[in-house]
Amino acid sequence: MIYIHAFGIHNVKPEKNPPDLKAVLRTLSGKVYRRIDRFIQLAIIGAHKAAASYELDPETALYLTSGQGDIPVFARVRQQRYLQKMMSKPVDFVNLASNAAGFYIASHLGLNGTNLFLSHNDFPVQMALLLAQSDLELQKQSTVLLGGVDEWFADQELSRKILGVNESTKLGEGSNWMLLKRDSEGAIASLTIEPELLDLSTLKERVALVGAAVRLAFSESLTATVINEIMGLRADHKRFNYEKFCAYYETLPLFALNLFLSRESGELLHIDSDGERYMIMRVGRPD
């Protein structure tokens, strides 16, 4: 078990154009950043909300996870190359060819610890948290600032294609962060990531053992049928509905956990799926 000491939410449901983040970032941080793209702005905003008011140890590790990373810049570079027959700008290459977002967050927050950019096709949040949990429990890290960042991309058809979601899925963007430690002192909540990838019957066995007071949240990848089956296991289980506050992006589970922390007390069991297997995360907030 590890502990959440701070969290930050930046969650948006854009309609036609992505909101301008420059002004948001300037207002939040009081700084003007040049040569950074929107994905990096998004990353800094979320990390700032989680950690700027917290006295961070410079050795704090930074784990940034994302479904797709900096797609708009990648698409722009390809467009320049194939349609406009232009060279891309060196700044675009730099922002693409490195974990630039992590670099700028580290600069912003004065960090010089481990700095990772991670991804996973189905469980980007859970896998990054699993690494954080291992590193904290082994005392390889004392504090991990972990965030999930996904940017809304104006080409919605292409976005849906890349994400493998159906045409009716509304897409959003977010930058949601947690400050994690092994120590419970001063913590907001506990967090447990179950490392096993479960089949449905094992998942049901686990959920059936969960107490009535624990709320259940489900990722977008679970079908209504499966959700109904799980909710039907016990009549006293209640659902935590975060979905009305957001549209789809791949690191949404972090938003779900953080929203729970911002609004509720007690425990939350979050269930995610890759279509075949399931992962469980459990957050416990003292009443």
Place this chain on the structure above:
Amino acid sequence: MITILGGEMLCALGDKPQRLTALRTGISPLSSVKVNVGGKELIYPYYRIDDGSRISDHTIVTGYCKQIVSDLLQQNFTAGPLALDYSRVGLFLGLSAIDYSLAWPIEEAVDSSFVSRCRRERVGGGYYLASLRQTFGFSGPSLTYNTACTSSANALLGAASMLASKVIDYALVLGLELYSPTTLEGFALMQLLADSKARPFAEDRNGIVLGEAVSVCLLSRDDIAPSKWSLAGGVSACETWSVTGTDPSGSGFARVMRGALAKSQVPPEAITLIKAHGTASELNDRAEMRGIEQVFTDIPPYLSLKPWFGHTLGACGVAELLLLKECVDSGFIPAALNSTPLDAEFVQAPLAEKMVIDNGCFMLNYFGFGGNNSSLVVSKAGS
């Protein structure tokens, strides 16, 4: 203790006997690549896996990954892959940030004449590991690392964490770097590419030579699978001097080297050899040497492996570890290649003569864009 059981790779040097021959003779199969720079087509030296397709179609990339994983499993599990509990195998991949699988749908979208084999297929950062999971039936955790040149070194450290915490019993750690026009153009635009060959630590060095590699390393714990080779420890840390460069003082590099020694509980004098990052860029080479000088009172022998098969960026963490391992298992470390005349600023030259050795404690350095620095310590016990 984290054990290193074996590895496989595809690189410009060919198969294992060919790799060892190249390392013994100092003959490397340098090829070339055309790069469009500002509308002009320039030719740069380049290390390629083969002379086949120059398009890093994601199906070709996936094919390479499956091939080396299949070979590695056959070599290490004589009862066949089914002898493994696949739910206890973790998959880790390091590649530089531009993802080949994303290139296809995006190219198709920007240019309808572009014929893509990727139509409404889930792609993205985790594509390759998802494909391996599907092919082989692995059902343990997996993670893809994009931290530029430290990607697969950091993947090794992540795998070591999950092994040590007993989340998994085996880890397959892959490093992947293949032909990417965007990468080549980016490096060319930044004037980082050499015009002839990689000459790390040499006075007349003039840049990096890029190379391709697909590599995989099998790790475990000594309670599951003992080995003479172990990953004693390592550290990855960020310096915020510049997004593309390093603090010339070498302080960022020194920090991770010191940290790696401390985590490994290895004193500096116990290091047999340093596998330097040695990109052959002046800033990087000099900062690395300054960092080494801050950590070691007596500088151990050192060399860069990049003159043999290029800078394989995201793959170099695993690929260079495996190349070093193959040398030591064959009883030698080659003399440094292309490193004379020595940079006048250096007090000690890289390894001047072949070292006869079949065990030892080795430091492996990896430094990348985004201020990302990593240093590992691996060792091989004597007989």
